[in-house]
Amino acid sequence: MVYLTRRYRFAAAHRLHSDALSEEENQSVYGKCNNPYGHGHNYVLEVTVAGPVDPATGMVMELGFLDGTVEREVLERFDHKHLNLDVDAFRNLVPTAENLCIEIYKLLRTNLEVSNGARSARLERIRLEETNSNFFEYEGQ
Amino acid sequence: MVYLTRRAEFSASHYYHNPEMTPEENRRTFGKCNNPHGHGHNYILDVTVVGELDPRTGVVLDLKDLKTLMEAEVLRLMDHRFLNKEVPAFAHKIPTTENIAIEIWKLLESKLPVGKLHRIRLYESPDLYVDYCGE
Numbered sequence: 001m002v003y004l005t006r007r008y009r010f011a012a013a014h015r016l017h018s019d020a021l022s023e024e025e026n027q028s029v030y031g032k033c034n035n036p037y038g039h040g041h042n043y044v045l046e047v048t049v050a051g052p053v054d055p056a057t058g059m060v061m062e063l064g065f066l067d068g069t070v071e072r073e074v075l076e077r078f079d080h081k082h083l084n085l086d087v088d089a090f091r092n093l094v095p096t097a098e099n100l101c102i103e104i105y106k107l108l109r110t111n112l113e114v115s116n117g118a119r120s121a122r123l124e125r126i127r128l129e130e131t132n133s134n135f136f137e138y139e140g141q
Numbered sequence: 142m143v144y145l146t147r148r149a150e151f152s153a154s155h156y157y158h159n160p161e162m163t164p165e166e167n168r169r170t171f172g173k174c175n176n177p178h179g180h181g182h183n184y185i186l187d188v189t190v191v192g193e194l195d196p197r198t199g200v201v202l203d204l205k206d207l208k209t210l211m212e213a214e215v216l217r218l219m220d221h222r223f224l225n226k227e228v229p230a231f232a233h234k235i236p237t238t239e240n241i242a243i244e245i246w247k248l249l250e251s252k253l254p255v256g257k258l259h260r261i262r263l264y265e266s267p268d269l270y271v272d273y274c275g276e
Contacts, residue, residue, distance in 0.1 A: 001276055002239045007268035053243070056159055057170055058235035063269075064172060 003124060004060045005048040008070055010079035013040040014095040017084075038082060043100075044129040045074065047108060051121030061121045066112070073107045097130040101138045104128065109140065144259060145201045146189040149211050151220035154181035155236040158225075179223055184241075185264040186215065188249065192256030202255045214248045238265045242273040250275065 015038035016030040026034045033039070047070060051060045081087060083095035089103050105126045112123045129135040156179040157171035167175045174180070188211060192201040218228055224236035230244045242263040250258045264270040 001274075002242065003272035004239065005270050005272070053237075053239045056161070058157070058237035058240045060239055060271075062170065 014083040046127040048125040050124040154179040155224040187262040189260040191259040
């Protein structure tokens with residue numbers, strides 16, 4: 001079993017605000033991230049896939065397939081968007097880095113497995129850096 | 142149990158080509174990596190060893206020993222080489238990042254004086270790396 005990790009970047013705006021909380025609670029939980037017009041980050045996304053090495057190619061997963069899937073499913077959806085306003089998944093879900101990480105996992109889990117007919121490579125982990133000082137990991141549980 | 146990681150860098154060239162595929166298949170599968178005269182990378186190798194602390198020294202193993210071992214077993218073989226032509230392991234195996242990581246594992250696994258090899262992490266570029274833990 002070999003684990004292959006590929007790094008991608010995208011930039012997006014968001015605002016952290018929960019309708020389940022009062023104005024004061026939102027302010028106290030999210031601080032500056034609750035500012036009404038939103039703010040943005042340069043996200044760094046690491047996608048790890050795992051599987052045996054295909055003897056014909058020497059690879060776990062062809063990079064073109066991985067790049068194409070991430071581009072189509074994640075980057076086109078999120079890059080240079082306002083997550084709350086432009087992305088359906090976050091109409092009723094706070095676009096914290098945690099939720100974004102889980103959403104990316106769901107988008108890729110299905111697509112990497114369904115379309116990869118060749119072998120048993122699969123998505124192993126999503127790691128999302130929101131800034132240099134905080135990052136989030138999700139492995140599907 | 143403590144995990145210790147030592148980093149080394151080496152530069153090498155390679156190209157991806159499977160003689161059992163047609164030129165078109167090779168091109169389609171490997172893209173630019175199939176260019177016949179090869180291309181190169183600055184690889185970053187992280188070798189992680191796991192073991193108990195020696196109570197007399199407070200270390201898992203002597204870092205100098207690990208550095209010397211990595212130089213003798215890996216860098217001497219691969220640094221500033223054309224992997225396909227100059228490293229016997231890749232005479233009939235495509236030197237992908239995956240296969241290089243597995244090969245480095247094999248080179249180091251049985252040679253550690255103390256502790257156990259835990260993981261080989263090999264960066265081909267800052268945006269692409271492979272982990273191999275031996276299974």
